[in-house]
Amino acid sequence: MKKIFKILAISVLLASCTSSKNSFVKGADVGWLPQMEATGYKFYDQDGTEKECLQLLKDRGMNSIRLRVWVNPNNDKASGHCSKEETVAMALRAQKMGMRIMINFHYSDSWADPAKQYKPKAWENHSFPELLNDVYNHTFEVLSALKTAGVTPEWVQVGNEIPGGMLWPEGSTDNWVQLGQLLNKGYEATKAVDKKIKVIVHVDEGNNNVKFRNFFDNATAQKVKYDIIGLSYYPFWIKKDYSETITDLEFNLNDMVKRYNKDVMIVEVGGEDDKVQNTYELLKATIEAVKKVPNNRGLGVMYWEPQGEKSWSGYSLSAWQADGKPSPALDAFKEN
Template identity: 45%
Template sequence: MNFSCSKSNSPTQSPIKTHPVDTPVTIAKGADVSWVTEMEAKGIKFYDKTGTQKDLFVLLKSLGFNSIRLRAWVNPTDGYCNTADLLTKAIRAQKQGFKIMIDFHYSDYWADPGKQTKPAAWASLDFVTLTATLHDYTKSVMSTLKDNGIAPTWVQIGNETNDGMLWEEGRASKSMANFAALIKNGYAAVKEVSPATKVIIHISNGYDNGLFRWMFDGLKANGAKWDIIGMSLYPSKTNWSTLDAQCFTNMNDMVGRYSTPVMVVEVGMEAGAPAESKAFLSDIISKVKSVDSGSGLGVFYWEPESYNNWQGYALGAFDTTGKPTNALDAFAD
């Protein structure tokens, strides 16, 4: 999640191709619910539309979700989103039959376009040791999951890495080669433990074709590997139609340019605008299903269970009484 994304240059429009109307397309309909254990520890509860209290994972399954995304922090001070907490949530998700995405931030706290801070324990490492440490940490988390019977369907190497990660050495605008080396080490670590897991590189502003071309041209030129291109999209209730159209054009360009599938791994809109949010979600889900060659793989809502401005986040999809708003009906369609 990036709270300060601003619109940049719009991509050039290209012809829109769609699937025949009689061809059903199944995609991942997901939610990042990484806050859930912390919210529960603070006494926050979740309810279905009738007001009946429900376990969040059970509730999301009933709303049409089929996938869960969980962030991984290296050594957070409060413990939430560390490997143990990640495992607890992954086990709960798997018990409900969800596919699982792991989102490695490679930080002790939030990583996004404005900050990619090294974990404190990695801060003084030289670059060769840093890449090896990233590999070993990734492999350790993946092995912990595997030892507990969990094989993630997808893994992100970095979160919203618009200018790389593990700054300054991994800042892409300073050294795309260094960023590519970090990606290579993360990719290798995932595949060593779980060869079938698909690796995602994720950047924000899914409407910004120029940003995506710069990043993936650079990574390709430096030998990085990825299986899926991931993007974020956080429109407002007034510009969502425009940004959806630009995102769709960008998705098709990514598929054609790099021959890899795409996925919208983060979306969100104002909690107080459920009608507009549902329209946005229905539209972006439809567009992902219509990406060329069936290469649109999914849409994930970022922390929909957040309500009452939890930690200052106002883009959840639950109302002030802890019940899902009509926005999430888009995932059941």
């Protein structure tokens, strides 16, 4: 009888692991969190009790954490940290709480985004063949350190918001042949650590189908290897309300799946912290748009730095209140 109970218990555990692995992704990028805690920032639940930030996010239905990694970052409070060592520590902490992990490689010493893709200082004078090795070695080294610590990420982003390429000028979209090679080096290094890790290529303005077709048509022509198309969706930055662009986002999500036969995920979304109802509605609509993608090929939605409250970060698209409590806007994750 004990043997039967043991088998049943193992079966239930395996089933729950599989279900968790396949469940809809609801998550947050929390790259600022260790620095916030180090500077004494306190997080509180709605009843005023102090609580660990990841637990607050988990209580609101989140099951995944995204972490950026920089090559040789400085110690600046908001634009530094996120080294390999800090990323490993944070990933281990999140995994211990049952969270799924995404690692976001910027291939820079600080922020990389559509406006800037600066090479790490240590790579500045490297030839293109050396840059290929740099991308492979850095990716492999960070992921190997994570694996040694007991964390195998579920997803890896090769580059952050790269509509214009990365590691400029060599990896600019003005030179797609070289960009394709750099992206493939990141993919190959990731799969060398663990073939099961899914590789994401990430472009901003998720509602802009023309931008996405242009980028991924070129990626296809260069035989770029990847598993998932990652999208950012920030109505704020294009000065439009989500209600004006959500249909375009839906169209683009579906078009990416059909055109390239890839899964899609919103890896960054955010709304204005002082427009709680509007941000709640934005999140609800975004989650619904991704869930509506046929055959479960819309994988999930991640908020960018919801805990990065404005008084600490200066960032007005967080989802946290001045009193240290989560914004009610985040209830959209719990309810959907």
